[in-house]
Amino acid sequence: MGYVVDDMMGFGPLERLLADDDVSDILVNGPQKVYVERGGKLELTDVSFRDDQHVMNIASRIVSAAGRRVDESTPLVDTRLADGSRINVTIPPLAVDGPTITIRKFPKEDLTLADLASRNTLSPQMAELLRIAAYLRLNILFSGGTGAGKTTMLNAVSREIPANERIVTIEDAAELRLQQPHVVRLETRPPTLEGTGEITMRHLFRNALRMRPDRIIIGEVRSDEALDMLQAMNTGHDGSMSTLHANTPREALTRMENLIAMSGVQLSTDFVRDQLKEALHLVVQISRMHDGVRRVTSIAEVVGMEGNTISMQELFVFKRANGRVGEDIVGEFQSTRTMPHFIDRAKEHGLDEAIRDILVGNG
Structure with a gap:
């Protein structure tokens, strides 16, 4: 029946x-x-x-x-x-x-960084580093393939944003589940059957800048709104976050360059890379591995330029001990024991020793 x-x-x-x-x-x-x-x-x-x-x-x-x-x-x-x-x-x-x-399907549970650590998506030390990164208003890009868990990770990290900040979210389809009391959610609109009335991510982003946001969070960067996001990050909107389809942190930066080129604005490659270097702080790489477990395989910091190439350094990596298809993957999350360039920003908040303990003391 x-x-x-x-x-x-x-x-x-x-x-x-x-x-x-x-x-x-x-x-x-x-x-x-x-x-x-x-x-x-x-x-x-x-x-x-x-x-x-x-x-x-x-x-x-x-x-x-x-x-x-x-x-x-x-x-x-x-x-x-x-x-x-x-x-x-x-x-x-x-x-x-x-x-x-x-x-x-929209998950019924709101996962925290501690929940993800208990599921072996990342280590407790990595979770603590991302918690501090959100508090320090670092600009973070979550990179990975389809179904890797990028939005889940962004949601978990966003829970660490202080409750007194005004956050504007921009999405194609509303998936973000921010817990703060001061959140404005914007969603794109497709064109009508007559081909009119479309509101794109880029339209919403420009509107968001007029809404006095403390932070702007884009569900996924997939087109020319990448240029607007980059400019916003470089003009006082620290603490912004977004997701992006890419297989490595380096590929994520290359994809950002390509998306910015789609904006139609004529910008030199050197200028775009210089802007990216200034705007982005961390790239968090997430992978869904063949054993079904989603893992953070890298937390990489954007540190500067070497010639005309953006230089990056990994702070954490996932080291696999085996990897045969059909077997559970065995490995461990490891600190590279490298001090990040944002340690000075952390020092202003009295968090530099905490970062040293995360990367070296507990590495």
């Missing part, structure tokens, strides 16, 4: 997957191909739809709940449910083999 009600009123076969707290992602590739991610690993489920039209009906119901529609004129919809879960629906002719539904 429950299945009939779900099919008539709810999201059909997906209802029990949406209710399963162990499921983080739901991937519908076709009527008989419904996958989920549990514990960082994909698996095929026994959930099925009757046919493509059944998938289409449920997809339409999902996007309708978010005030959107999917049809031949709008064959691709990116939106979110009321609980914050991210939804992507793609239908023919864009999806060649039939309609697809991708759901990134």
Whole structure:
């Protein structure tokens, strides 16, 4: 009986997957191909739809709940449910083999840095360093692949921002869960069917600068708003944070350069790199490894220029002891025992000894 009600009123076969707290992602590739991610690993489920039209009906119901529609004129919809879960629906002719539904479920729990340390995502020492970095208003970029846990990490670090600061968040789909009392959340708007009314990340960023923010947090830098963020970081908005798709800290900086080039503003490479060097303090690299565990593989500091290349130094790294596919990964988080350049800023707050203890005393 429950299945009939779900099919008539709810999201059909997906209802029990949406209710399963162990499921983080739901991937519908076709009527008989419904996958989920549990514990960082994909698996095929026994959930099925009757046919493509059944998938289409449920997809339409999902996007309708978010005030959107999917049809031949709008064959691709990116939106979110009321609980914050991210939804992507793609239908023919864009999806060649039939309609697809991708759901990134919104986690019910608010993880702290201590929670992530207990899950072996990072060490307690790394967590303490990031806690201090947030307090010191360092500009932090969280880098990693899809599903690596960048937003989760940003949320955890953002909890360390003092409660008396005004924070403006900018996102394509609202995922950030800041705990502070003074938060203004902004979200982009897609164009209408007539192609008008679009509000981009760049529009929102420029508006945010007029809202007297103490910090600006961008859910993900993915286009020309990178230039605006860079300028904001260099003009008094310290403590800003964002995420970025990249596989290494060095690649993250290169990707930032490329995104800034997309802005259409003619800037020399040397100027952009000099601005990046001044703006960014830390790049936190996160990876989802083949054993399903998400780990911080590097915390790297941007320290200056060597010739025309931005120089970086790692403060923490994850050293793998083994790495065969199919086996649990064994390794340890290690301090490089290198003193960061922001030690002087820490000294102003009486935190320089704490940083020395983190990197050397407990390294």
